[in-house]
Amino acid sequence: MSGTFLGMPSLPVFGTGNLHEHEPFPKAAHRELGNTQLRANLGHATGTIRDKRLAVVSELPDWEGLREAGRAIKESVMARLPDLLEKFEANFTARGGKIHWARDAGEANAIVASLIREQGADEVVKVKSMATQEIGLNEYLEDQGIAAFETDLAELIVQLDHDKPSHILVPAIHKNRTQVRDIFLREMEGVDPDLTNEPARLAAAARAHLRRKFLSAKVAVSGANFALADSGTLAVVESEGNGRMCLTLPETLITVMGVEKLLPSWEDLEVFMQLLPRSSTGERMNPYTSLWTGVTPDDGPQNVHLVLLDNGRSAALADEMGRSALHCIRCSACMNVCPVYERTGGHAYGSTYPGPIGAILSPLLTGITAEENNSLPYASSLCGACYDACPVKINIPDILVHLRGEDVDSKRGKKKLPSQMDLGMKAASWALSSGRNLGLVEKALPLGRLAAGPDRKITKLPGIAAGWTQSRDIPAPPGQSFRQWWDKEHRAPAGPAESTAPVEGPEGES
Amino acid sequence: MSARDEILGRIRSALRDTPSVPEVPRDYRRSSELGEEELIELLTDRLLDYKANVVVEQASAVPRRLAALLEGTGRYAVPHGLDQSLFAEADGFDGGSSRRVTDAPGHRLSVEELDAVDAVVTGSAVAVAETGTIILDAGPDQGRRVISLVPDRHICIVRAGDITAILPEALRRLDAARPQTWISGPSATSDIELERVEGVHGPRTLDVVIVRG
Numbered sequence: 001m002s003g004t005f006l007g008m009p010s011l012p013v014f015g016t017g018n019l020h021e022h023e024p025f026p027k028a029a030h031r032e033l034g035n036t037q038l039r040a041n042l043g044h045a046t047g048t049i050r051d052k053r054l055a056v057v058s059e060l061p062d063w064e065g066l067r068e069a070g071r072a073i074k075e076s077v078m079a080r081l082p083d084l085l086e087k088f089e090a091n092f093t094a095r096g097g098k099i100h101w102a103r104d105a106g107e108a109n110a111i112v113a114s115l116i117r118e119q120g121a122d123e124v125v126k127v128k129s130m131a132t133q134e135i136g137l138n139e140y141l142e143d144q145g146i147a148a149f150e151t152d153l154a155e156l157i158v159q160l161d162h163d164k165p166s167h168i169l170v171p172a173i174h175k176n177r178t179q180v181r182d183i184f185l186r187e188m189e190g191v192d193p194d195l196t197n198e199p200a201r202l203a204a205a206a207r208a209h210l211r212r213k214f215l216s217a218k219v220a221v222s223g224a225n226f227a228l229a230d231s232g233t234l235a236v237v238e239s240e241g242n243g244r245m246c247l248t249l250p251e252t253l254i255t256v257m258g259v260e261k262l263l264p265s266w267e268d269l270e271v272f273m274q275l276l277p278r279s280s281t282g283e284r285m286n287p288y289t290s291l292w293t294g295v296t297p298d299d300g301p302q303n304v305h306l307v308l309l310d311n312g313r314s315a316a317l318a319d320e321m322g323r324s325a326l327h328c329i330r331c332s333a334c335m336n337v338c339p340v341y342e343r344t345g346g347h348a349y350g351s352t353y354p355g356p357i358g359a360i361l362s363p364l365l366t367g368i369t370a371e372e373n374n375s376l377p378y379a380s381s382l383c384g385a386c387y388d389a390c391p392v393k394i395n396i397p398d399i400l401v402h403l404r405g406e407d408v409d410s411k412r413g414k415k416k417l418p419s420q421m422d423l424g425m426k427a428a429s430w431a432l433s434s435g436r437n438l439g440l441v442e443k444a445l446p447l448g449r450l451a452a453g454p455d456r457k458i459t460k461l462p463g464i465a466a467g468w469t470q471s472r473d474i475p476a477p478p479g480q481s482f483r484q485w486w487d488k489e490h491r492a493p494a495g496p497a498e499s500t501a502p503v504e505g506p507e508g509e510s
Numbered sequence: 511m512s513a514r515d516e517i518l519g520r521i522r523s524a525l526r527d528t529p530s531v532p533e534v535p536r537d538y539r540r541s542s543e544l545g546e547e548e549l550i551e552l553l554t555d556r557l558l559d560y561k562a563n564v565v566v567e568q569a570s571a572v573p574r575r576l577a578a579l580l581e582g583t584g585r586y587a588v589p590h591g592l593d594q595s596l597f598a599e600a601d602g603f604d605g606g607s608s609r610r611v612t613d614a615p616g617h618r619l620s621v622e623e624l625d626a627v628d629a630v631v632t633g634s635a636v637a638v639a640e641t642g643t644i645i646l647d648a649g650p651d652q653g654r655r656v657i658s659l660v661p662d663r664h665i666c667i668v669r670a671g672d673i674t675a676i677l678p679e680a681l682r683r684l685d686a687a688r689p690q691t692w693i694s695g696p697s698a699t700s701d702i703e704l705e706r707v708e709g710v711h712g713p714r715t716l717d718v719v720i721v722r723g
Contacts, residue, residue: 204709
C-alpha cells in the first residue's frame, strides 16, 4: 500500500477520559506544595530511583547506542503506523485473537464492558495499566455493576484508599508505610489487626487478600507494554507476578492498548527490554515479563481480545513537532528527575500522565485549546533533565516550548482587550526601534527619580510590574542618561560640529 | 464508517507530511565472547543479586542435588517433558512413594492442585547472564505458563549451554510466537517506600540449578 495519504485531510479528533487538569497547574501545585508529608515521601522515592537508575545505566557500555536505536525504531513506527497496525491485526487474528478498535475512551469502555458481560461475569481482576486508567475503565465498570479489582500492590493501595495514582510506575509513591498500613487496616477485609508497617508484612497481606481472587477470576483486563507487528505478539512487563496471574489463569483476557505501542519486529524487543527496566525501576531486568500471541491451545486464556485505542493519539500524531511524545514507553524516568514533579507530585497535573511527559502528552491528546489543559506546558523549568533521562530521547523541553507557542497562538486568535503585557511590549518595541525614540524615552528618566522619593528606592510598581517589586526594591534611575552625560562631557568648547552627531541607531555606532 | 477504518483514516491523515522512515542504527552490542565459565559466574552473580538461590552442578550430580533441594518438601509438580529420571533420588527419600505430580497433556493439574503443591521443578529455554534472566517458552520440559507461577517455590534447571551473555543473543534463539515467561529472580515489589520485598503473588523462592556439561 502507498505511504502517501490520498484521501481528504480531516481535522484532528482529540481524546477524552482522565486526561484533563481539574484546575490550572499553578493553582494545584500551590496547594500540593503545602503537603510536607507528600514532599518528604516523594523526595525520598525519586532520589532512590535516580541513584539506582544511574548505577545500572552506567553499567552498559552501549547505553547511548540503545537509546539512539530506540528513538529511530519509534520514529519509524510512527511513520509506518497504518501498515504496521494492519500487519499486527492480521497476525494476532490468525492466531485466534480478536481485535476491537476504539475511537475514544467511551467506545473502549463500552467494548470492554460488553466483552465481560458476554462471559456472564460481574467482576474482573486487573493488571496495572495506563491505558485503562486513561479511559477511566474502573469507574465505568463500577457504574455498570462490574467490580474491577486492581492487583498491583500500589494500585491496590490507591484503590482501597479511594485515591488516585500519582506516578505512572509507582502509583502510591506519595504514601509511606504507615499510611499504607492504616489503609489496609481500615479497608481490607479479614486483615490481621496486629499488622505492622513493615513492607514485607504489608506485601504478604496483599498476597493473602488477592490469592482467592486470582484463582477464581473468569475474566482479566490488562494493558500491554509492547505489541510486535510481524508476529502479532503482546508483552506485559511487571514485577509482582500479579500480571502473570491475570494473563494466564482466567479463561478470558481483555487487553487495552494505545495504537502507538507497536514495534515492528521481534529484534526490536531486544532494544526496548534493555531500555525499559533500567530506566523505570533501575533494575537490570524486571522480575517477570509475559509474552503471548493470540491463543495458545491448552496454555493460558482461550478467549483473547485486544482493544486498540486511538483516543487522541491520531491527533498527537498530526502535530509534526509533538508526535514524538508518542514514542513514550511509560518508564517514568522523566518524572524522577524533574524538579517540578519532585515538589508538586503527580496529582497537581490532573491527567493520568503526570510529570514532564504528561505536560506534553496530555495537551497533545486533548488539544492545547482544551479548557484547563493549557497550563500544563508551563509546568516545567525547561532544565532539560527529562530529555537527558528519556530512554528514547524524546525532546520534551522543545515540545514544551512548541506547545507554549500553540497556546499563545490559540489565545491570540480570540478577540480580547490587549493585556498590560501586550501594551508594555508594544511600547518597548517602539522605544527600542530607533535611537531617536529611545532618546525621547530617556528624557523621562527624572520622573523615575521623583517616584523613588527621598530614599532613592522604588518600592511599589503598578500593574503587572507589581510582582517584581513584591520582594525587591528598584534603585532610583540616575539623574541623567548616558547620552545626556556624553553630550555634556564632549560638548564643545571645540564648536558645534562634534555635538551635532546624535547616534541614529545601533548600527550607526562603531 | 467502522471504528477501524475511521482510526486508520485519521492516522493516515495525520501522516500527510509523509515523514521519512529512518534507518535504525544497530551498533549496540549484539554479540559477545564470554566463555562458559564466565557466563556461569556472571549469571550466578546476577541471580544472587535478585535473592535467588543458585547452585552449579555436573549433569551426573543433578538427581542428588534435586533430592537435597526437595528434602522436607511435600508434593511437587513437574511438567511431563522433564526427564523423569532426574527425580530418581528425590523419590527415594520417602521410601519410593512419589510426592511428584505431573502436568501432562491428557492430565492437566487444576489451579487448586497447583496451589496445594509446595514446589515446582521445570527446565528452561535460554538464560541471559548480564541481566540474570531465565526464559521459559513452554517447551515440554517447562510446561504451561501457569505451573511455574502458582506454587510458592520454583526450582529451575538451566543448562550451561543455554546461557547467553546479553539479551540480543538470547532473543535470536527464541520464537516470538511461543508463549514466554521471562523470570529475573523471585516475584518482588518495591511499591512501599521503594523497599524491595521478595515474593508477592508469584513464587516467593527461586532456586536455580545450573548444569555443566
